[in-house]
Amino acid sequence: MSSLKSKILIVATDLFQTRGINSTGVDTIVAVAGTTKMTLYKYFTSKENLILEVLEKGHQDFQSWLSEQLNSSAKKPSDKLQKLFEFIEEWVTSPGFRGMGFIKASAEFPSEESAVHRLSSEQSRQFRQYISSLASEANIQDADSLALQLSLIFEGAVQAEQMKRGSGAMKYAKKAAKILIDSALIN
Numbered sequence: 001m002s003s004l005k006s007k008i009l010i011v012a013t014d015l016f017q018t019r020g021i022n023s024t025g026v027d028t029i030v031a032v033a034g035t036t037k038m039t040l041y042k043y044f045t046s047k048e049n050l051i052l053e054v055l056e057k058g059h060q061d062f063q064s065w066l067s068e069q070l071n072s073s074a075k076k077p078s079d080k081l082q083k084l085f086e087f088i089e090e091w092v093t094s095p096g097f098r099g100m101g102f103i104k105a106s107a108e109f110p111s112e113e114s115a116v117h118r119l120s121s122e123q124s125r126q127f128r129q130y131i132s133s134l135a136s137e138a139n140i141q142d143a144d145s146l147a148l149q150l151s152l153i154f155e156g157a158v159q160a161e162q163m164k165r166g167s168g169a170m171k172y173a174k175k176a177a178k179i180l181i182d183s184a185l186i187n
Contacts, residue, residue, distance in 0.1 A: 005043040008033050013054050017098040021051055021108045021116075051105070051116050058101040059123045063130065065091070070134075077137035081181055084134065085174040088154060092161050092170045099162035103155060127151060140184045149180050 011033040015024040026047055030040050044050040069087040074080045091097060106120035128151040135143035153173045160169035 002043070004035060004039060008035065008040055008043060008050070009054060009057060012050055013058065016051070016054055017101075017104070021105060048115060052119055055101045055105055055116070055119055055123065059126070062091075062100075063127075067130075077134065077139075078185055081134045081138045081140075081185075082178070084131070084150070085154075085170075085177040088157075089170045089174050092158060093166075097161070097165075100155070100158045103159055104162070124151070124155070127154075135184065138185065142184070146180060146184045150177055153177050153180075 008029065012024070012029050015029060015032065019028075026037060026040060029050075030037055033040075040050070044053065066084075066087055069090075070080045070083060073087075074083050102120040102123040105116050106124075109116040109120070111117055112121075128147045131150050132143045132147035135146045140146055153176050157169040157173035160167050
């Protein structure tokens with residue numbers, strides 16, 4: 001990826017996270033990035049395509065970080081599942097936390113026909129599937145149900161932290177997740 005394209009992605013990510021996607025125009029993005037609309041459209045054919053790439057990169061970065069944390073800290077599948085919310089809490093309480101892109105984007109693009117909404121929905125499904133695969137590896141009988149429960153807790157806690165930093169939502173989400181995981185591991 002060219003350094004200019006990368007810079008535009010970084011600037012757009014920051015502006016979308018701090019100002020909102022719909023509130024951030026292309027003029028603002030190019031001004032902050034120190035480039036032109038022509039250059040932006042050379043790399044991204046539309047603002048929608050830029051939004052989609054920002055969401056893709058953010059999701060990939062988060063998934064890679066989380067997988068790396070889990071793989072380096074836990075060897076047994078059940079331990080990975082148990083540590084999942086510890087690392088999510090670490091991420092949510094870090095100074096750089098600005099929310100989860102797919103949650104914010106789906107709120108700004110509520111129409112199910114929107115490409116942004118469809119991608120947000122797909123990223124939520126992919127995260128749920130990731131949790132399900134961790135649960136399956138830990139020999140949990142109904143891995144998909146546990147994954148749905150945990151993803152609901154995760155998304156709710158992230159939303160609460162997006163609305164009010166330091167709300168403590170993740171601490172309680174972690175406790176609820178532990179109860180669900182422990183119960184599923186016993187059965």
